[in-house]
Amino acid sequence: MMPTLLFLCLVIYACFSSCNASATKIKGMFVFGSSLVDNGNNNFLQNSAKADYLPYGVDFPYGPSGRFTNGKNVIDLLGEQLKLPFFIPPFADPSTKGSRIVHGVNFASGGSGILDDTGSIAGHVISLPQQIRNFKEVTLPELEAEMGNRSKKFLQSYLFVVGTGGNDYSFNYFLRKSNNTVSLEAFTANLITSLSRQLKKLYNLGGRKFVLMSVNPIGCSPMVKAVQPRRQGCVQVLNKAVELFNVHLKSLAVDIKPQMPASYLVYVNSYKIIRDIIKNPLSKGFKDEINACCEVASVNEGGNGILCQKQGRVCADRSAHVFFDGLHPTEAVNMQIATKAFASMRTTEVYPFNVQNLTEH
Structure with missing residues (x-):
């Protein structure tokens, strides 16, 4: 009986160890980009691209946090x-130091772009080149x-996530x-040349595992x-x-590798x-693919057609x-x-392999 019990314990332990291997291989993430991946940096900047008020964060555990959505953004969920x-x-939070940075830092800034002058219409936003300088010089x-x-x-055990480019077109x-x-x-x-230059900077600083997020279909957004x-x-x-842009970004994930030996990039x-x-929204569990869930002020109403009205109406079934809002x-x-x-195992969704596979390299 005892040998059998010991064998079962060893099997369970081996399964538990392998099933949780990916949880130990990646220590954290460094995130660069715009509002789709911003975790609150703009809260600390003088600009109009803010999401630090309700109904933003209505479903987030800590309420409004500067995330441009009702709850968690893609970085939180990843x-x-x-x-x-x-x-x-977020990098701009004065408390982001010491042990808080061990599992990564988010440098993304809503309204920013790959180019330095993108986003100036919103005020002080942090461009991608400046985000990378912040990583290099401070973090x-x-x-x-x-x-x-x-x-x-040690940076080989971190993911470097980059999600930007849409604002360079829109704004x-x-x-x-x-x-x-x-x-x-x-x-x-x-844009692609500029982005390539920034990726090489991160590589030269020690980054080896990169996740490149495509630009979303902004032409389908309520704002447009x-x-x-x-x-x-x-x-x-x-x-x-x-x-x-996305076609070139996908190609970049492969084409840049000879200039970045021993690096791995996922698109x-x-x-x-x-x-x-x-x-096909219904098949994916959605009912409204057209309208913003929150009340958005149009340009004619003094808004920008993107952000939720402060304390404005919000739909009951966010899911x-x-x-x-008008964009996110x-x-x-x-x-x-x-x-x-x-x-995902589909190369049309993640290329050349998924993030789980990336963690194994």
Whole structure:
């Protein structure tokens, strides 16, 4: 009886160890990008791109936190998949130091872009180049001191997540007259070149595992549809622009590897994941793929067509809506993106492999 019991205990232990292996291989995440991955940095900046009030955070454990959704964003949910012990703290929060940075830091800033001048319409936002400078000049030295390790090799156990690019089209290319003489192809090529340069900087600082988030289908957002209320379906000129970017971003995940030896990059096609929901919402568990869940003030009403009204109305069933405000998805959509990013076996959704496989490298 005892040998049998001992054998069963060993089997259970082995299974438990293997099932939780991914939870121990990734220590944390460093996050760079815009509002889709911002965990609250804009709360501490002077700008109009804020989500630190209700109904934002109506379903988040700590209420309004600066996340541009009703509950958890895709970074929070990916962190849960990775079994990280707590939410990744925002860089701009004065309390983000010491032991709080051991499992990663979020540098993302709502309204920002790959280019430095993107987002200036919103006020003080932190561009991608500045986010990476913040990592290099502030967080990395603090982390090295906290870990007692200056070899940079410890960064191989962190994911570097980058989710940006949409604002470069919405609030730069399509908004500024100075871009009238610049072709979409040339603008996109410049974005990809700039992004490539920033990824190499992170690589040279010690990053080895990268997750690149595609730009979402902004042409399907309530913000865009509100500008053209009579139009049926999505605004294709915007979607075609970000589709072009996404094609190049997916290629970059492979093409940049020779310049970044021993690195691993995963491309998450959140564009397709959201587009599939919009095309057939009922089959994915959604009922409204058109309207914002919260009350959004239009430009004519003194708003920007994107953000929720402070203390404004909010739909009762957030899980049935694709969009929470005029641009950003609900937690329910974020959950689908994070789940597929982590475990999908379809290369049309994650390429060349999923985040779970990335943790094994």
